[in-house]
Amino acid sequence: MKAVGVVVEYNPFHHGHAYHIECAKKETGADVVIAAMSGNFLQRGEPAIVSKWARTEMALKGGIDLVFELPYSFAVQKADTFAAGAVSLLGAAGCEFICFGSESGQIEDFYQTYHFIEKHKETYNRVIKQFINKGYSYPKALSLAFQTLEPEGNVIDLSLPNNILGFQYVKAAEISDYPGKMVTIARKSANYHDQHFSSASIASATSIRKALFSQKGDISQIKSYVPIHTYEALRQYRQNYGTFHDWNMYWSYLKLNLLQLNNTELKEIYEIEEGIENRLLSLAIKCETFPHFMEELKTKRYTWTRLQRTLTHILTHSTKKEMNVLDGNVSYLRLLGMTETGRSYLNQLKKDCPIPIISKRSSFTNQQIQTDTRASRIYAMGLPEKYRQKAIELEFMQQPIYIQNDINDKKNKAI
């Protein structure tokens, strides 16, 4: 059996994702699609709107065969570390292909860009530093430095969000000697950051989330923008847990932590650097809401996502010491769910997988998975009190979700 890997967050799963899975199979001729999926906290430093279990269900019913959790130590990270973790995970899972969506859609252009940058590495890094010293954020400095090099030939536009991520996947694959093949497909219509629905049935996850939070009680307006099983999973989640997750529900906790810790203690948290601890502490005392806090915190120097990741690390109490993932490799495959096909593949994979495959959290422990568990439990603390305990206990109690192929086929046809 041949497998293609995808790197996903599914926050939530939508038609664009279904299209991506379909293309990934078609383009590569793979029998199995494997997802490296962020857990309860995401790359942009946000809680996922629904838990990793609910999103796993969406994924399996949407065409994914195996879902593995990208550990927190890689998921809540800037693009290069995130990509390194994801490529390492999919490599360990035996994927012969990794397929990502991009604005470019041309894999050769990614390689040309990568080799061009490698060739001018010294200048590139020097210019990046110059832009950072001028007060630009890291991603902005990367993009500006790239323009400064006046690249020739078919290079990609490194100011577009999916190209940036794709570039990091290609770079991670090259650095880690990933033995498979990288594939990219052009994304359809909706832009990543779109806030509003366009007329097409493919909407960005951002606009879907906005709609979910804007109409308290009524989620029906998103119905045409997501597969029916996503809609059902969202409805079910809110019924089971009373709410979707966003930063506002963790603000009390974050504020508490910022009232508890002093600047020395805060500096032990991952990504707390360059004196930002002092601004965090003084703003926490004076800001009443999360949006107000973020607005006051924002500077040209730090991207919104970098700041949110920093706050996520405070909330999950993830320290510099434990978040050391310099070697770029995941050390286990935490299985969140599988289809029947996925299970067959898994049986084959088990024979020569280089790292442990974890179906039962209690059967394995190391620092990285402890960080995942801590983050998952703290994620549950955002729920209304009466739902928390159940959600906290899921981390150890929940079996990987299993979906029979025929159910899946039927569901897919129903879309």
Place this chain on the structure above:
Amino acid sequence: MKAVGVVVEYNPFHHGHAYHIECAKKETGADVVIAAMSGNFLQRGEPAIVSKWARTEMALKGGIDLVFELPYSFAVQKADTFAAGAVSLLGAAGCEFICFGSESGQIEDFYQTYHFIEKHKETYNRVIKQFINKGYSYPKALSLAFQTLEPEGNVIDLSLPNNILGFQYVKAAEISDYPGKMVTIARKSANYHDQHFSSASIASATSIRKALFSQKGDISQIKSYVPIHTYEALRQYRQNYGTFHDWNMYWSYLKLNLLQLNNTELKEIYEIEEGIENRLLSLAIKCETFPHFMEELKTKRYTWTRLQRTLTHILTHSTKKEMNVLDGNVSYLRLLGMTETGRSYLNQLKKDCPIPIISKRSSFTNQQIQTDTRASRIYAMGLPEKYRQKAIELEFMQQPIYIQNDINDKKNKAI
């Protein structure tokens, strides 16, 4: 002007407290009554039902002339440290007398007990250790060891809660060479721990609190057990802040902290010793409510109050490093409120007070007062979200409460 000092928590102020103030003045002939009052967290390791500001108002309207905050580092402590801090505070405030209520009511008996124990110190301490090794709590071991010594003469019953505290005041006064005179008066009727109202108009603070929480919305049943100004202050507090405080409203925060910290980090918190960190961590994951958590946590070894103090230190993030109050002396007098008489006395005191008198929090800082401020802000975090910011800012914004004597007299007459 002559001053008598009292050590109080007023949680809330009731007729028994008013009686104590009256007796203290009569017995000593003092012109001024000064209170060393615990701040927002109390000696038993609980949040006060209303803030230190509301309780200061009750105190001033109930006959106290000057209220100083007993710093957190002394207030949330076992009896001997609590007493040392209070005696040191009242000494610095120039009190010629310290008057405490007790079951005994005989000051000579306290001194006889103290000297008897001093004489048999070695045996006493050895026997205490033996009882602790047998698994008894510290206060229980003290009381049992004392009985073992077969004391003769007029000694006090060291199993009664107010005698225990009084003994510690006398001991602290002896150790610190407090220059004034210790006075005790017999407490009237209600026992400290009474859960229910008796027919008398003097009810324990415990039973009043129980009544306040049991009838959501209706606090009128306590009306006859507290002075009218206490009733008004309680009513006003709930109107301004939406609720009274109890441990249940901090349970989410405590649970969050116990999900965030590992055992090494937890051991940096004051009073976390002897492996209790491991029990705290595993119980936090499995217990849904604060009462359930306490029930599971309780052992013969630790008193309920010791455990609650430990949990308070976790909540307020008070570390071993900062809670070092070995020398037993307070380093400032934080003024919370005064009457007109209190103000005259204060003007006199200012001339030769050995430590700074703080009327404005922003004008002074040291580690001890930072701990107070942190605890006060975290106390405010227990309030419903919309009232928090106002309460957090009080710590720096609130002026000492001032009550004119004539208002006070009128109010007192109205009781």
